Amino acid sequence: MFEKFTASAREVVRGAVTHADRTGSGTVGEEELLLALLDREGTPAAGALAALGVPDRRATVTEALDRARRSGGLSPADTTALAELGIDVEEIVSRVEAAHGTGALAAQRARGRFGRRPFSREAKGVLERSLRIALGRGEKHIGDEHLLLALTTGAGVATAVLADHGVTRAEVERVLAEQTHAA
Template sequence: MFERFTEAARNVVKGAVTYAERVDADSVTEEHLLLALLDLEGTRSAVAFAALGITDRRASVESALAEARRRGGLTRADADALAGIGIDVTEIVSKIEAAHGPGALAGDRKPKRRWSGHLPFTRPAKGTLEQSLRVALGRGDRHIGDEHLLLALAARPGVVADVLAEHGATYGALERALPGSGEGGVKAS
């Protein structure tokens, strides 16, 4: 599959690993893929981000990702669902942080390196890479570009897709904002 990746898509994967290493994460996540995508310039995904105003709101995106980490990876929909049955996630997070320190639910641990010395990708991050192939095939492309990775992140349920949607970057909006995109892209899940 990786032989189909464009240079920009490969740079996203390398950038995600760099982000994970920089924060001493124990694995590479979808969040790291998104942050690496936000670093690209002059690519199809960069054009889509600029068209939707995401580029100018990077700090807000990073803040929303940090808040989700603070909630232990719960999406806003998860927190709202729990609130619907009387569970206040904010209160729980505050009590846990009071007892165990800030970021106690963020999962910040020492990295667990594999024997190869490389950080593993989480199951959702691997799923995003696989989804990017399905997106590319659905769009009739023979390569996997940064735009396919971006669409895959938006198509997969979870914190990253929620944060993108909160910032106006739903799958449909991204697909329309991509240069040269016509209707008929496929949202495969």
């Protein structure tokens, strides 16, 4: 599959590993893939994210991802649903971190074979969906735009954070189509 990745898509994957190293995450997850996409410039995904105003809101995206990481991967929607049941996730996170240290609920800091961080099941799902999306669009390569589209179709934290910022698959497809017609 990776032989179909464009240079830009490969840079996203390498950037995701760098983000996982920086945060101390035990695995490379979809959150790191999203952060790596936000680092890109001059690519189809970067253009789509810019057209949707995400770079201007990068701080809120990053904060939402950090909150989710601290709370063991709960999305804002999960936190809201639990609050409706009387469960205060922030209080639980605070108590766990007071007893076990900051980030105690975040992914473990394990490494895979050869000292490399493994990709989480969710991140692998994003990579697989990107291939299916590219094939479904009749394209022979997997670009960063396919990774972005795959992130908008999952059920994970990155998908929820993107949706909270107005980035849905329909919006990304619309912007990508506009970019293609303008080129």
